Amino acid sequence: MKPLPMIRLNEDLLREKEAKFCSHGDTVHYSPVPKFFQGCEGSFLYDREDKPYLDLQMWYSAVNFGYRNKSIIDAVKAQLDQLPQLACQYLHEEKVLVAEKLATECLRAFGLEGRVQFNVGGAQAIEDSMKLVRNATGKTLFMAFTGGYHGRTLGASEITSSYRYRRRFGHFSNRAHFVPFPYCYRCPYGKKLDTCEYYCVNQVERLFETEYNSFWDSKANESEFVAFYVEPVQATGGYIIPPPEYFSRLKNILNERKILLVDDEIQMGFFRTGKFWAIENFGVKPNIVVFGKAMTNGLNPISGLWAEEPLISPQKFPPGSTHSTFASNPLGTAAALATLQWIEQQNYEEKVAASGAYFLRQLEALKQRHATIGDVSGLGLALRIEVTRPDRFTPDKALADRIFEAGLAGGIPTSRGPMGLVLDIGGHYKNVFTLAPSLDITREEIDLGIELLDKLFSS
Ligand SMILES: Cc1ncc(COP(=O)(O)O)c(C=O)c1O
Known part of the structure; x- marks a missing residue:
């Protein structure tokens, strides 16, 4: 069960307070306007209006076993x-x-x-x-x-x-x-x-x-x-x-x-x-x-x-x-x-190998459809998409940043309704989406991730 949102202050007021009281020195602040989130469950984050975002990065791989994992x-x-x-x-x-x-x-x-x-x-x-x-x-x-x-x-x-x-x-x-x-x-x-x-x-x-x-x-x-x-x-x-x-x-x-x-x-x-x-x-x-x-x-x-x-x-x-x-x-x-x-209790060795292989196959197909994907690879569920110019080699950080922001803006039409996408950018040239989904990600969620990436690379 996803928790009920606990909105206390309106976002403009919070942003004013953040601008005045929070150091930026302890964060990486990739987005010009960092996003507020209000809830999480499994592979999803929810914003202050309770809109869903598929998370393919899971807090830099800290949340391997799903948000709000009940046993833990x-x-x-x-x-x-x-x-x-x-x-x-x-x-x-x-x-x-x-x-x-x-x-x-x-x-x-x-x-x-x-x-x-x-x-x-x-x-x-x-x-x-x-x-x-x-x-x-x-x-x-x-x-x-x-x-x-x-x-x-x-x-x-x-x-x-x-x-x-x-x-x-x-x-x-x-x-x-x-x-x-x-x-x-x-x-x-x-x-x-x-x-x-x-x-x-x-x-x-x-x-x-x-x-x-x-x-x-x-x-x-x-x-x-x-x-x-x-x-x-x-x-x-x-x-x-x-x-x-x-x-x-x-x-x-x-x-x-x-x-x-x-x-x-x-x-x-x-x-x-x-x-x-x-x-x-x-x-x-x-x-x-x-x-x-x-x-x-x-x-x-x-x-x-x-x-x-x-x-x-x-x-x-x-x-x-x-x-x-x-x-x-x-x-x-x-x-x-x-x-x-x-x-x-989980047998992750088998599960991660199977989900990782499925995810990588979908990423390889995605690469065929988009010339701006220079390389994809993966080991288990540590997967990467290298964003490049259409020559499939020259790093394109600006495109990676645009896709990252569009994912975070949310509301992308998908077969499961409007959805956002949470990505992270790494790489020697800051042009790589480093994918670290929940190790319990389902095939349907992987398909949803590919659908979102397909849309974002097409726009
Ligand atoms: C490989 C590796 N080592 C060390 C660290 C530092 O860990 P922390 O951010 O908890 O200090 C990180 C964090 O991203 C990491 O990925």
């Missing part, structure tokens, strides 16, 4: 009645059980024993992972990908490739060394996958070839760089899926050079790509896994990381190494536990 909401309500508040220095059952479930998932996926610790948002958990690496290695230099996004705290901004996130704030620590992401549709080296023989990985290997490349001391047998931060499918960068052997080849180099692999699953974890962890698609074992967003289906801000035992044992990483008042807050752990229990 009921668990939070029960926690509100039982133990809504507790300082993190004391224990509560949900915290222990969430840690056990996530550590068990890592043991299943990677065959490694480890531990889980919590924080509040994705970037904060990334910061914690940086502390783990620094603590274990005594070194501070990291590698990461161009187009990567790991958050906007000062530390996370150093491994996020955009200078835009650092320009006005200066450097907090050491900016990462950024390696080109294997973006085959726009290969940074101008190669083709069928003939390149993973030239991009070979370029990484070359960094360590001689001491003059400044990464490796062959006398000490030591690398100056001690961790590589990766998103298995590059998220904000445009849902870019690397070629099948990329990560296994990269991992061989990292093993040889004793460089830790930190796997940022904040956007792609929890079955977005059809596997519990997105990195499982590529058959490599990370040393640290960082997660957030869909961990509570977006219900409560809690994030965390798993690390293999030698990095995170209490002897190595003792109490007080990190802490936040709200780190393992009981509403968050209750929501996370309910989310993990929900996942256990």
Whole structure:
């Protein structure tokens, strides 16, 4: 059941108050006039007039299991009645059980024993992972990908490739060394996958070839760089899926050079790509896994990381190494536990593969009908539409922005009545619709999404 709208103030008055009292610094404000929403259910958002919008982005993949998922909401309500508040220095059952479930998932996926610790948002958990690496290695230099996004705290901004996130704030620590992401549709080296023989990985290997490349001391047998931060499918960068052997080849180099692999699953974890962890698609074992967003289906801000035992044992990483008042807050752990229990009941591996394949087939047909769609691809229900000029290559950000705004304006005539469409734009050229629908999206809702996209690309 969708809740009744709770309109209190008229929109003009709210906008006046927003203009006066709200900082814009904590949002991305893509639209010139950001939209108010009033309700949500399943795959849909509802505006202040109760008009529906199909959401194909689900709060940057935080709401993988549908808006107002009843099982998860009921668990939070029960926690509100039982133990809504507790300082993190004391224990509560949900915290222990969430840690056990996530550590068990890592043991299943990677065959490694480890531990889980919590924080509040994705970037904060990334910061914690940086502390783990620094603590274990005594070194501070990291590698990461161009187009990567790991958050906007000062530390996370150093491994996020955009200078835009650092320009006005200066450097907090050491900016990462950024390696080109294997973006085959726009290969940074101008190669083709069928003939390149993973030239991009070979370029990484070359960094360590001689001491003059400044990464490796062959006398000490030591690398100056001690961790590589990766998103298995590059998220904000445009849902870019690397070629099948990329990560296994990269991992061989990292093993040889004793460089830790930190796997940022904040956007792609929890079955977005059809596997519990997105990195499982590529058959490599990370040393640290960082997660957030869909961990509570977006219900409560809690994030965390798993690390293999030698990095995170209490002897190595003792109490007080990190802490936040709200780190393992009981509403968050209750929501996370309910989310993990929900996942256990669903068989998402099969479901996401099937829905993703169906969605991708429809997107491929859509691409045939519109010359301004340069590329579509997907892994599970992480799907992408690259918006281009009719040459199917030159990025067209302006067209992507127009379609985004027209979707948000709502009232598009469809077979199910007037409807809006919620999209998100990412990509190295800000011309990619990064589609992250509910993992429970129905075939009818996928068809509706295609109908809406068809209309918007035609107008
Ligand atoms: C891959 C990835 N890492 C880190 C973050 C930062 O998470 P948060 O916004 O919760 O700080 C995000 C957020 O979009 C993300 O997609």
